[in-house]
Amino acid sequence: MADPLTEAQQDVQKYRDLLQSDPQSPDRNNWRNALASALCDRLAPTLKPLRPDEAAAAAREGIAITRELLAEGAFPQSRQGFARRIAAAAEYLPTAEAVTATEASTAIYRELAEARPDDMEQIAWLAWVLAGKRATPTRWRSGPSTRTARCGGAGGTPAGTTGTGSRA
Numbered sequence: 001m002a003d004p005l006t007e008a009q010q011d012v013q014k015y016r017d018l019l020q021s022d023p024q025s026p027d028r029n030n031w032r033n034a035l036a037s038a039l040c041d042r043l044a045p046t047l048k049p050l051r052p053d054e055a056a057a058a059a060r061e062g063i064a065i066t067r068e069l070l071a072e073g074a075f076p077q078s079r080q081g082f083a084r085r086i087a088a089a090a091e092y093l094p095t096a097e098a099v100t101a102t103e104a105s106t107a108i109y110r111e112l113a114e115a116r117p118d119d120m121e122q123i124a125w126l127a128w129v130l131a132g133k134r135a136t137p138t139r140w141r142s143g144p145s146t147r148t149a150r151c152g153g154a155g156g157t158p159a160g161t162t163g164t165g166s167r168a
Contacts, residue, residue, distance in 0.1 A: 008042035029074045036065035040089040048092055059092035063101055080125060083108035087129045105129050
């Protein structure tokens with residue numbers, strides 16, 4: 001069994017290879033999303049304690065792919081998850097870049113909250129990112145947390161949410 005860093009690197013390489021071998025595939029956006037997730041959710045957190053500059057590069061690339069998917073309107077049902085990915089991955093970036101990424105994430109959450117002002121989940125996620133992703137799971141929900149935000153487990157989930165875009 002490979003160590004976590006090797007596994008994360010292999011995961012990233014698998015999606016790079018798929019994208020390079022068949023750039024016109026109907027699965028292209030799925031592979032891009034999986035690559036962004038592998039970069040942000042696996043490689044950046046694994047690299048952070050060992051090689052922070054490489055962790056930042058992985059997060060930067062994952063955020064860029066995620067922002068491209070958002071701009072293209074790919075996976076419209078995943079906008080909240082993409083915003084969460086960007087906000088969480090910002091933790092691996094230098095401060096100035098982290099602010100820019102967090103602002104992009106905040107803008108998405110604001111759009112979602114404005115589109116559905118009665119949806120407390122959207123408002124709770126907006127509060128989460130505005131609060132600097134520092135809330136603990138016990139502050140966000142009663143009972144044990146079933147899922148934390150991706151990309152380094154940044155914080156917990158707002159009350160009444162599962163962290164997946166659905167209600168608890």
